[in-house]
């Protein structure tokens with residue numbers, strides 16, 4: 698795998714985030730946008746040990762994607778681990794850098810605890826409205842996931858970033874088109890990375906199929922993605938190289 702260490706372009710590094718991050722200097726990244734394994738998607742500890750395909754994929758799909766890493770921790774170990782990587786990414790983030798972390802309703806309280814234990818200022822919770830979900834009679838639809846966001850200390854009000862929405866409304870990529878079981882919509886990630894000031898390096902410590910890194914590249918940011926699974930690290934690199942060079946339509 699090719700690794701570009703100059704951080705002016707896009708880089709995908711295969712490895713364990715906690716180990717890889719230790720090699721980075723302090724104050725490097727302009728923002729952290731990520732979607733860690735939730736270790737959720739199950740009603741009890743036994744169900745949590747199932748494959749990620751069984752937890753997160755539709756049984757009807759013909760597109761069988763490989764399982765991904767790190768999704769079977771119990772509650773306390775997940776929270777402890779989250780605080781650990783959140784502290785390490787904060788060390789590598791610039792003063793005032795924003796962080797956005799995807800999560801579901803079950804892990805939301807643990808994530809907001811871990812974020813603050815790690816020293817980030819928690820600034821709010823965004824909603825990702827997936828617009829649909831499996832209907833269950835007599836229940837509310839589980840059609841939203843959340844994005845906990847914050848900053849590494851003080852965030853000046855004159856930052857060079859636009860006003861961004863608090864709700865992102867976009868369905869999941871079609872199962873037949875996905876290259877990762879829990880792939881996020883590219884347009885949502887393109888809108889979200891704009892919270893980082895121009896020129897800031899975007900870090901995604903759980904890159905999966907590289908959606909954040911690709912979005913950052915398409916929006917003109919340098920970016921680094923870290924992914925433990927060799928399969929997904931290779932898929933992310935290939936995707937960023939092939940889809941990241943498509944000329945973008947310019948409004949007349």
Ligand SMILES: C[S@@+](CC[C@H](N)C(=O)[O-])C[C@H]1O[C@@H](n2cnc3c(N)ncnc32)[C@H](O)[C@@H]1O
Pocket residue numbers: 712713714715731732733734735765766767768877879880881902903904905906907908909923924925926929
């Ligand atoms: C929820 S997925 C990210 C999906 C991504 N947002 C996308 O759109 O493709 C989380 C990813 O983190 C990876 N992962 C889990 N533990 C990790 C670790 N310790 N270090 C690096 N990557 C890890 C998993 O293999 C998985 O691909």
